[in-house]
Amino acid sequence: MTTPTNPLPLLPTILQPFPAPAEPEYYAPPAVVARWERILGGHIEPGDYLTLPPDALARVEWEFAYVESLRPGARVEGDERRDILRSRALSYHYGGKLVATLYRPEGVIVLADGVSEIGALYRAVKGERRVGIATQTAHRW
Amino acid sequence: MPRFTHPFWWRTHQSDPVGPLRLVMRADVRVELRDAGGDWSLIECLVDTGASFSVISTERARSLGLTVPRTFSRIDLQTADGTTAATVRDGSIDTRFARLPEITFDLLWLFRDDIPATVEPVLGLHNLIDLLTVTFDGTMRPGAMMGVIEFVTRPT
Numbered sequence: 561m562t563t564p565t566n567p568l569p570l571l572p573t574i575l576q577p578f579p580a581p582a583e584p585e586y587y588a589p590p591a592v593v594a595r596w597e598r599i600l601g602g603h604i605e606p607g608d609y610l611t612l613p614p615d616a617l618a619r620v621e622w623e624f625a626y627v628e629s630l631r632p633g634a635r636v637e638g639d640e641r642r643d644i645l646r647s648r649a650l651s652y653h654y655g656g657k658l659v660a661t662l663y664r665p666e667g668v669i670v671l672a673d674g675v676s677e678i679g680a681l682y683r684a685v686k687g688e689r690r691v692g693i694a695t696q697t698a699h700r701w
Numbered sequence: 702m703p704r705f706t707h708p709f710w711w712r713t714h715q716s717d718p719v720g721p722l723r724l725v726m727r728a729d730v731r732v733e734l735r736d737a738g739g740d741w742s743l744i745e746c747l748v749d750t751g752a753s754f755s756v757i758s759t760e761r762a763r764s765l766g767l768t769v770p771r772t773f774s775r776i777d778l779q780t781a782d783g784t785t786a787a788t789v790r791d792g793s794i795d796t797r798f799a800r801l802p803e804i805t806f807d808l809l810w811l812f813r814d815d816i817p818a819t820v821e822p823v824l825g826l827h828n829l830i831d832l833l834t835v836t837f838d839g840t841m842r843p844g845a846m847m848g849v850i851e852f853v854t855r856p857t
Contacts, residue, residue, distance in 0.1 A: 584763060623713045626722070631841050640708060640844045647710070658761070658819045675818045679764040686740050694731060695765065696745035697819045699712070 586679025588672065596671055596681060599662065600689050609667030610649040616701075620648045647699065655701040661694050704853040705800040706838075707731075708845035728837065728850050730824070733802070735795035736766045743799060744822055748835065748850060751781065752825030754811045759790065761818035767794065769812050788814040804854060806832045831855070 588596075599608060612620065624636040624644075636644065646668040650661065653670070660672035660681050671693060672681040678695055685693065710727045728748040733741040742765040744757075762769050770790040778787045789811045796808040809828050813820075829835070834855060839848035 586764065626713055627711070627724070627846055630724070631846055634841055634846060636846055638844055640846065643708075644712075648712075656819070675760060675764045679766075682742065682764065682766045686738070690740055690742070692743070694743040694745060695761070697821050699710075699727075 584675075584679060586676050586683060588677045588680035588684075592672070592677060593680070593684065596685065599669060599671065600685065604664070604666075604669070608669045609664075610646075610653050610670065611667070612645070612649050612652055616648070616652050620645065648701075650698045651701040654698040656698065658695065658697050661696060662692055663694070702854045702856070703801055703804060704851060705798065706845075706849040706851045707800065708849050709839075709847040711847045724847075726847055729821075730850065730852070731799035732824070733797050733799060734765070734767055735797075735805075737768045738766070740766070741797070742767065746822045746824045749823045749825055750835070752823050753779075754825040754827055755808060755823060755829060756789075756811045756813055756816075756825065757822040758816045758818050758820050759812040759814045760816075761820075761822070762812050764818060768792070773814065790814070798852065801852070801854075808832070 595608075624641070627636060628634055642665070646663060650659070650668050650670070654673065658674060658678065659670050660678050662669040662671055672678045681693070682690075707730045710729055712725050714723045714725045716723065729745055730748055731743055732746050733743050735741055744761075744765070746755075759769055770792045773788050773790045775786060776789055777784050778789075792810050792812060793807055794810050795805050796810075797805045832855060834853045836851040836853070837848070838851060841848060
């Protein structure tokens with residue numbers, strides 16, 4: 561007997577609905593939750609923003625110079641420069657990880673790191689308080 | 702028609718120290734997905750014209766509180782690495798672009814059980830191109846050294 565490789569669907573929904581899967585247990589430590597409340601309440605501290613150490617910043621400046629050499633007369637500036645610096649800062653600290661971020665003109669803030677904290681964040685933060693929070697997998701450094 | 706552009710993400714990369722420097726580009730865009738409670742979740746997606754479907758990890762969708770269909774199917778997915786059997790759930794999610802928040806699209810998504818939450822969601826062809834015209838334009842412009850992706854809504 562062979563098993564079909566592609567049954568679509570496995571069972572008719574109307575006859576036998578599958579039970580809802582159990583909700584995973586999402587958790588964030590109290591200190592992390594308190595930090596969300598502070599930041600989303602508008603009390604952002606300079607240390608909340610990710611920064612690049614001098615050697616990493618030099619690497620990014622070199623990247624800008626290299627790309628500008630490919631596009632004579634062009635400059636990486638303005639919003640593009642700001643966006644790339646924020647992206648690289650995220651990559652430097654969290655490359656390859658799933659994170660919830662908050663972007664501000666001053667920089668990028670990581671609110672939650674990993675599925676569990678993100679699940680907890682999205683269950684704690686609703687409506688307008690969620691505006692600007694994004695989940696993404698940080699590019700590798 | 703309502704439209705917006707989004708710059709290509711880029712970086713330089715030297716995977717082989719004795720090889721040439723590589724300029725890496727990615728076509729990504731920020732979209733928002735609406736959960737059952739009416740709240741929007743902002744995610745970053747790859748735009749992949751080689752993908753038939755828009756795909757998100759089931760694990761990531763659950764963490765965002767999105768409604769994940771209970772029924773699932775086994776299908777063969779053609780990927781860049783070949784064909785792979787995958788467990789998927791078909792769903793339709795209210796979706797909007799962060800740069801075009803005034804328009805909500807009814808977009809079909811595949812939820813994949815067998816990929817981790819770290820896999821970036823993908824915007825594929827079906828049914829995106831029924832809703833929008835997507836153009837890749839490498840023309841350099843202020844704020845977009847490597848060009849842009851342009852999204853133009855289509856008449857319904």
